[in-house]
Amino acid sequence: MSTAWAQPDADAEAVTPASQDTRFIPSDLLAWDLGDGRTLRLATPDEFGEVGEVLQSAFTTGCWVTPTYKEHLAGIADRALTAHVWVAADADGVLGAVLTPKPQYLRDPSFTFNILGVGPRGRDLKLGERLVEHSVALARAFGYSVVEIRSSPHMTAAHGLYYRYGFVRRIDWETSVVDSGQRLLAFTYRVADPNPDAAIPVEEPPTRWSFPSQPKEIVVTLAQHTPPGTHDHVGGFRPEAPRLPGHVVLDADARYRLDVAPDALRGRAARIARRLAAAQEFVTVEDSAAVTPVLFEADGTLLSDDWSALARSILTATEAGRAYYxxxxxxxxxxxxxxxxxxxxxxxxxxxxxxxxxxxxxxxxxxxxxxxxxxxxxxxxxxxxxxxxxxxxxxxxxxxxxxxxxxxxxxxxxxxxxxxxxxxxxxxxxxxxxxxxxxxxxxxxxxxxxxxxxxxxxxxxxxxxxxxxxxxxxxxxxxxxxxxxxx
Missing domain, CATH: 1.20.1050.10 (Glutathione S-transferase Yfyf (Class Pi); Chain A, domain 2)
Known part of the structure; x- marks a missing residue:
């Protein structure tokens, strides 16, 4: 595939926020005095590098993470675009940290926090408990009644902390698999007395694309891509069944027309199959707005609207295509x-x-x-x-x-x-x-x-x-x- 790609913006680093957004944080949560010269507060941007180093040390001292995840722990500046970076620190620097989502970007019905870690210098000071307590306090202030978090299975010390605080494990929610095999554990906490008056306007998260002159308006809407269907009694979506289900046999000497949008999820496989099977000579493509692809015969007769079988039907029409099936x-x-x-x-x-x-x-x-x-x-x-x-x-x-x-x-x-x-x-x-x-x-x-x-x-x-x-x-x-x- 040959494509002319835009060059990265040399000034892209300049979009890192000069300071963390505090618009929606109550003043009493901006900083906590932890005693003995330690505070819990928002990190400054010039501390982001140190935060990454402390988190890497926290997650590799007495436990294990994959090299990919360790590398991601250092990306605090990128994470700070959509998350608040909180640190427990003393006069000598950062002791531990946790990230919480900026509430204007959070769409889920529950609050969360992630990559909570305390470096070796901050161990045995109960800093993990204070970071959890502060995260829950943020959830309460922002009006959330539930905190939902994920944790790797080998982070047993963290699990003990969550259980002591009152989190409950939700085995039925544990379907996320990351880092080539780790099934994340799920925990929830019921927040007492969430703020009933919290009203935080929804904003779009900032991005750091390097492409210039890219329009930001969204042209495609979900409504345009909703397939025909109904809802059951609990709100589950039930797509409409195809009128002509199953595999169809195509004749390479006949002529067909495939109507499908170029960005249709259901139709992409049929478009790819047409090219790989070298079927362009007898299957023409009409770039319509069809969410579900439809295949017509030359006279306009509907041959198939079974999107899940169309790719295989096209592949079996040519010798080149049959190699894929x-x-x-x-x-x-x-x-x-x-x-x-x-x-x-x-x-x-x-x-x-x-x-x-x-x-x-x-x-x-x-x-x-x-x-x-x-x-x-x-x-x-x-x-x-x-x-x-x-x-x-x-x-x-x-x-x-x-x-x-x-x-x-x-x-x-x-x-x-x-x-x-x-x-x-x-x-x-x-x-x-x-x-x-x-x-x-x-x-x-x-x-x-x-x-x-x-x-x-x-x-x-x-x-x-x-x-x-x-x-x-x-x-x-x-x-x-x-x-x-x-x-």
Whole structure:
């Protein structure tokens, strides 16, 4: 794939905030006197480097983290765009720290805090307890009745602290899998007497994209991409079934028309299959606004509206395409295709278009659990079935890139990103770099293709920020560099 990419902005570091935003923090929470010359307060920007070092030391003294997570711990300046950085410190420097979301960017019904850590110099001073207490006090002041946190399974000392404070483990919520296999534990705390008068206006999180002249307005709306469907009695989204379900047989000597939007989640696999199968001569594409792709015969007769089977139908029409759907592997591919269609595409739609918050959260957890399972599958192989790309990879890639660059911003603050699943992240970038997986129109619809002046369209708006990634669009162009020669 050949694309002219915008160059990073040489002055990008200058957008780091000169000071932390204190507009919504009550004055009595801006600083706590911890006694013996120690205070709990907001960090200053010139302390961000030291905070990162203390957190790295905290998370690697008596416990273990992956190299990737250790590197992310140092990215405090980037995290400070959307989070408050609180420190416990004395005259000699930072002793411990915790990050809490800036309330104007928080969309979830519960408050949270993350990467709480106390360095070796601050151990045995009860600083962890005070950092938790302060985080809960912020939740109360901002009007939240629940604090929800995640923690790695080996952080047993932290778990003991949470239990002592009154947190309850929520095993039924533990579907997030990160760092190639760690299933995060979930804890919640019921906040007493949350402020009933808290009214914090919603703001869009700042971003640090290096692309110049990029429009910020959002052209695409979720309403435009809502498939036909209904809601059940608890608000769960139930998509409408296809009128013509299942596989259809195409004749390479006939003529067909595929109507689908270039950024449609359901239609991306069919568009890719058309190119990989070299079926452009007999399957033309109409860039319509169709959320669900439809395939017509030459006379206008509807042939198929089963989006989950269209890619395989197109692949089997040519010799080149059948290599991606070999007869000996079709049973296994069909099983994978069902999981991708039902749990990933369907799960994402159920999370986005639910009629109740509870149904949306349940759907989101199922989605994350399935992403975690696929991440584990790809830990030992480059593609789902081994060394060769198949129809299942086309379908999985199609939902992964749409999830990360289009839909994730609508899942709320703190939604998992593809970066949280290292094997899926490398796999998807590798596939994007292969010929046929995206044309210029699709790249532009995703915001990945630069115009000659270096600017980018942003039809979906900026993707939600990802901790540890300076520019998500630029990161998508870095393919998987793992060596699979011995796999």
């Amino acid at each position: 070999p007869p000996e592997a079709r049973a296994e591919i069909d099983t994978l295709e069902f999981l991708i269609a039902h749990d990933l595409v369907g799960g994402l739609e159920r999370a986005l278009f639910a009629g109740s918050e509870k149904s949306a959260r349940v759907a989101q957890r199922v989605l994350y659990a399935r992403l975690g399972e696929f991440d584990q599958t790809l830990a030992a192989r480059p593609y789902l079935l081994g060394a060769a790309v198949t129809s299942a990879d086309i379908s999985l890639f199609s939902v992964l890139i749409g999830f990360d660059l289009e839909y994730r911003r609508h899942l709320g603050w703190g939604a998992a990103s593809l970066v949280d699943y290292p094997n899926l992240w490398a796999y998807a970038r590798n596939l994007l770099a292969l010929p046929g997986f995206a044309d210029d129109g699709e790249l532009a619809a995703l915001g990945l293709l630069a115009s000659p002046d270096g600017s980018f369209e942003a039809p979906w708006g900026d993707p939600a920020p990802v901790e540890g990634v300076r520019d998500l669009r630029d990161a998508w162009t870095e393919p998987d560099d793992r060596d699979w020669s011995a796999a």
